[in-house]
Amino acid sequence: MIAEIIAVGSEMLTPHRQDTNSLALTAELNQLGVQVAFKTIIGDSQKHLTGATLMALHRADIVVFSGGLGPTEDDLTRNAVAAALEKKLERDPKLVLALKQRFAARKQEMPEINLRQADVIEGAESLPNANGSAPGQFLDTVHNGYRKLLILLPGPPREQAPMFKEQCVPKLRALLPQRHIATRSLRIALAPESQIDARVSPIYKQYPDVDTTILFNQQGEIQLHFACSKPTQEEAEDRVEELAGKCAQELDDLVFAHEGESLEEVVLLMLGMRHLTLSTAESCTGGLVAERLTRIPGSSRAFLGGAVVYSDELKTRFANVPKNLIRTHGAVSREVAVSLAEGIRSTTGTDIGIGITGIAGPGGATLNKPVGRVYVALASAEGSEVQELNLTGERERVRWFSSQHALDMLRRHLM
Amino acid sequence: MIAEIIAVGSEMLTPHRQDTNSLALTAELNQLGVQVAFKTIIGDSQKHLTGATLMALHRADIVVFSGGLGPTEDDLTRNAVAAALEKKLERDPKLVLALKQRFAARKQEMPEINLRQADVIEGAESLPNANGSAPGQFLDTVHNGYRKLLILLPGPPREQAPMFKEQCVPKLRALLPQRHIATRSLRIALAPESQIDARVSPIYKQYPDVDTTILFNQQGEIQLHFACSKPTQEEAEDRVEELAGKCAQELDDLVFAHEGESLEEVVLLMLGMRHLTLSTAESCTGGLVAERLTRIPGSSRAFLGGAVVYSDELKTRFANVPKNLIRTHGAVSREVAVSLAEGIRSTTGTDIGIGITGIAGPGGATLNKPVGRVYVALASAEGSEVQELNLTGERERVRWFSSQHALDMLRRHLM
Numbered sequence: 001m002i003a004e005i006i007a008v009g010s011e012m013l014t015p016h017r018q019d020t021n022s023l024a025l026t027a028e029l030n031q032l033g034v035q036v037a038f039k040t041i042i043g044d045s046q047k048h049l050t051g052a053t054l055m056a057l058h059r060a061d062i063v064v065f066s067g068g069l070g071p072t073e074d075d076l077t078r079n080a081v082a083a084a085l086e087k088k089l090e091r092d093p094k095l096v097l098a099l100k101q102r103f104a105a106r107k108q109e110m111p112e113i114n115l116r117q118a119d120v121i122e123g124a125e126s127l128p129n130a131n132g133s134a135p136g137q138f139l140d141t142v143h144n145g146y147r148k149l150l151i152l153l154p155g156p157p158r159e160q161a162p163m164f165k166e167q168c169v170p171k172l173r174a175l176l177p178q179r180h181i182a183t184r185s186l187r188i189a190l191a192p193e194s195q196i197d198a199r200v201s202p203i204y205k206q207y208p209d210v211d212t213t214i215l216f217n218q219q220g221e222i223q224l225h226f227a228c229s230k231p232t233q234e235e236a237e238d239r240v241e242e243l244a245g246k247c248a249q250e251l252d253d254l255v256f257a258h259e260g261e262s263l264e265e266v267v268l269l270m271l272g273m274r275h276l277t278l279s280t281a282e283s284c285t286g287g288l289v290a291e292r293l294t295r296i297p298g299s300s301r302a303f304l305g306g307a308v309v310y311s312d313e314l315k316t317r318f319a320n321v322p323k324n325l326i327r328t329h330g331a332v333s334r335e336v337a338v339s340l341a342e343g344i345r346s347t348t349g350t351d352i353g354i355g356i357t358g359i360a361g362p363g364g365a366t367l368n369k370p371v372g373r374v375y376v377a378l379a380s381a382e383g384s385e386v387q388e389l390n391l392t393g394e395r396e397r398v399r400w401f402s403s404q405h406a407l408d409m410l411r412r413h414l415m
Numbered sequence: 416m417i418a419e420i421i422a423v424g425s426e427m428l429t430p431h432r433q434d435t436n437s438l439a440l441t442a443e444l445n446q447l448g449v450q451v452a453f454k455t456i457i458g459d460s461q462k463h464l465t466g467a468t469l470m471a472l473h474r475a476d477i478v479v480f481s482g483g484l485g486p487t488e489d490d491l492t493r494n495a496v497a498a499a500l501e502k503k504l505e506r507d508p509k510l511v512l513a514l515k516q517r518f519a520a521r522k523q524e525m526p527e528i529n530l531r532q533a534d535v536i537e538g539a540e541s542l543p544n545a546n547g548s549a550p551g552q553f554l555d556t557v558h559n560g561y562r563k564l565l566i567l568l569p570g571p572p573r574e575q576a577p578m579f580k581e582q583c584v585p586k587l588r589a590l591l592p593q594r595h596i597a598t599r600s601l602r603i604a605l606a607p608e609s610q611i612d613a614r615v616s617p618i619y620k621q622y623p624d625v626d627t628t629i630l631f632n633q634q635g636e637i638q639l640h641f642a643c644s645k646p647t648q649e650e651a652e653d654r655v656e657e658l659a660g661k662c663a664q665e666l667d668d669l670v671f672a673h674e675g676e677s678l679e680e681v682v683l684l685m686l687g688m689r690h691l692t693l694s695t696a697e698s699c700t701g702g703l704v705a706e707r708l709t710r711i712p713g714s715s716r717a718f719l720g721g722a723v724v725y726s727d728e729l730k731t732r733f734a735n736v737p738k739n740l741i742r743t744h745g746a747v748s749r750e751v752a753v754s755l756a757e758g759i760r761s762t763t764g765t766d767i768g769i770g771i772t773g774i775a776g777p778g779g780a781t782l783n784k785p786v787g788r789v790y791v792a793l794a795s796a797e798g799s800e801v802q803e804l805n806l807t808g809e810r811e812r813v814r815w816f817s818s819q820h821a822l823d824m825l826r827r828h829l830m
Contacts, residue, residue: 013451015442016630016638020433027430036428037463041454048452048474055470059463215431223431280723286709287702290723294701297777297810305729307722308695308705314720314763318733348729362712395712 001176002037003029004060006052008068008077009155010043021066021153021160028164032172033179033229034062044068049080057084057143062172064164067155069134071114077152078119078137085143085150087122091115095126095135102133124150127167132159138171149175181229182236184244187257188222189408190401196222196254200247207243218397220404221263256411263407264292264299270414271302276351278410280306281319281344283331284358284374288403304350309340319343319355330369332357337375338384345379352413353379354406358389360398374402378409385409416591417452418444419475421467423483423492424570425458436481436568436575443579447587448594448644449477459483464495472499472558477587479579482570484549486529492567493534493552500558500565502537506530510541510550517548539565542582547574553586564590596644597651599659602672603637604823611637611669615662622658633812635819636678671826678822679707679714685829686717691766693825695721696734696759698746699773699789703818719765724755734758734770745784747772752790753799760794767828768794769821773804775813789817793824800824 005026007019019041026036038060042052049068056063068077082089095118103110117134120126127136134154141148151168153160188196193216204212210228217223226244230236248255256266271278280289280303287308293299307318312331315321320343321336329335340355358374365371372391377384389405391398420441422434434456441451453475457467464483471478483492497504510533518525532549535541542551549569556563566583568575603611608631619627619641628640641659645651663670671681686693695704695718702723708714722733727746730736735758736751744750755770773789780786787806792799804820806813 011630015438015445018438023430023433030430037458039456043452051474059466213429215426287705287723290702291706300725304726305723308702308720310715311719
């Protein structure tokens with residue numbers, strides 16, 4: 001079964017905004033065994049939208065529309081889909097009543113134009129919207145001799161996501177051939193891309209029944225995704241489990257997550273299991289490591305805090321870095337990184353301290369120290385370790401990779 | 416002139432990855448007076464891609480392809496476009512030579528399959544790629560009696576962006592009717608969306624020749640974009656200048672940027688102009704304010720650093736918050752926020768200190784203090800101010816809006 005997702009809205013054709021709903025829709029559809037083969041983004045034009053609908057009906061079995069169900073004249077999805085199918089729109093008295101009640105509950109009068117939201121394509125089922133005024137629609141129909149499923153969803157994610165998950169997924173599951181799909185993923189930090197593929201491709205090529213995807217991102221992470229469909233769930237689970245296990249064994253400690261956890265979650269979990277506490281003293285990353293860790297709920301159990309020490313004075317004040325150490329070696333040096341890690345560890349009384357100092361650019365380079373030179377240090381009861389990084393790219397990239405190296409250094413220390 | 420962008424690559428049809436190149440392409444095309452009316456995302460299937468190309472040739476004047484120009488069997492853009500146009504692919508001996516030299520320079524032998532990258536669609540001009548092995552292609556042709564421009568670009572952003580900007584934009588400018596386009600934008604933080612539209616719509620409706628777009632994002636920011644096309648650049652500039660000026664006057668201090676600057680850039684600029692220094696003591700935001708400020712090159716001139724004080728002990732150690740103040744009022748309180756701001760200001764010796772404490776969730780709520788309750792304080796030589804926030808939404812949203820309020824509070828203080 002092949003699906004097309006059509007995102008409707010002129011704002012998604014500007015340089016400022018893009019469709020993001022389709023990612024969550026794709027995840028749900030894949031779980032049902034449906035492949036998304038086309039995505040179209042289209043403006044608020046009935047002519048364009050009708051044409052795109054006809055194209056989608058021609059090349060896909062399931063067409064999901066996202067957006068264009070509001071009450072204004074720009075909201076044309078209902079009309080365009082009805083036109084493409086050569087079906088009528090019928091005003092549903094029950095929906096009219098529900099809309100009127102919605103406005104009455106807010107002590108507002110309903111503008112006449114909102115009645116458009118009660119228009120349902122002939123033969124379609126209306127989908128109640130718990131989080132907004134636009135009902136969705138679900139249509140199981142025949143077009144040019146082929147069976148087609150059409151789903152119309154409101155655009156705002158907090159309306160669309162629950163409507164699709166709670167109402168459409170069960171309907172699709174009942175209509176589609178029963179499939180049992182198992183998925184696994186492995187996440188890897190900071191490894192050369194070519195090396196990973198060279199090591200795992202001899203393994204996954206022996207599993208032609210498992211769909212293996214290797215994704216490289218710009219943030220120093222590689223993901224291996226495995227998906228398999230079998231007559232029973234157990235067979236599917238066994239098969240992905242076996243392949244994922246072999247790949248994980250081959251890649252050994254490069255793999256930081258076997259269940260899709262983030263690197264932040266993994267290090268916090270490891271700290272928690274060992275009852276260890278952590279603090280950070282960050283110069284060039286400006287708080288990025290602390291910010292990444294504190295994104296995770298419950299991080300306060302292991303991460304107590306730290307300092308952002310952009311100026312030399314604050315390196316001394318908050319992390320006890322001796323003034324003459326900075327004078328002798330420079331603020332960006334192996335010695336100062338270690339001193340930051342040891343100093344923050346002792347001033348905060350944590351088990352582990354992390355220190356980062358470097359040149360994020362674009363300014364700040366010296367003859368001996370180019371942009372991208374960063375030192376990351378870790379101090380613990382067993383002593384200190386420090387790593388010299390020579391990163392390439394823009395300021396944002398240098399900062400991100402510095403934080404990535406710091407978190408991975410911590411992970412390896414905790415292993 | 417209407418354009419369609421076709422992004423090619425099966426990875427962009429997974430839940431893990433999406434097309435982002437089209438945003439920069441759209442910005443460049445808009446500057447040429449070309450509207451992007453369609454975006455299609457399609458997998459590595461010659462049948463699907465040929466069909467999508469035919470559809471694009473039917474509905475658009477300019478078709479830009481992004482990706483699928485690599486050397487592997489999955490790279491099908493050249494073949495699919497040639498098939499849709501019913502044109503031949505011709506192997507260009509000059510490109511063959513260039514490819515061989517590229518490999519020779521790296522002391523590698525070129526695999527036979529890489530020769531595919533030297534295949535050029537009949538009549539197309541080849542575009543050299545300074546940052547990779549895949550040349551682009553530019554074709555000015557007639558299809559079914561209509562003139563069509565087709566552009567094939569490599570997928571990686573650092574190859575695509577310079578190729579389009581440096582090679583395609585000049586070609587398009589020479590071919591397209593001469594247009595003079597001026598643009599302006601205003602950025603607004605933390606204002607109710609409906610209020611902004613109500614205040615500016617009576618103004619921009621008097622300028623039907625200026626294209627006005629209001630964009631709301633999920634990050635507490637509203638952007639007003641103005642674009643105008645006139646026979647001369649001066650006329651276009653005058654017109655957007657006049658409208659942007661009137662809207663800015665109406666919105667007064669809600670507008671934080673008139674030239675597209677970010678909120679971080681604006682506050683750092685204001686601090687710099689007044690020769691003031693800043694420090695932060697962050698609890699629930701975990702370093703997010705520091706991290707946002709230090710994204711900006713040169714931020715070290717005004718921002719000296721600060722502390723991430725997740726634990727109560729660190730609030731006392733780094734920002735001198737009296738232990739009994741925390742005992743009496745709780746760590747999440749107006750009093751502790753002020754004490755954090757004043758304490759970090761005095762321990763760091765900066766002109767201004769910012770303190771943030773709150774409950775980001777999902778845990779941590781008490782009977783009197785729900786998730787989303789945050790206190791943001793600012794201390795300066797003139798005294799201290801504090802704001803109570805009651806934010807809704809997930810942890811990430813609470814943290815982001817807290818940082819947004821802190822930066823906007825600082826901006827207003829500096830005005």
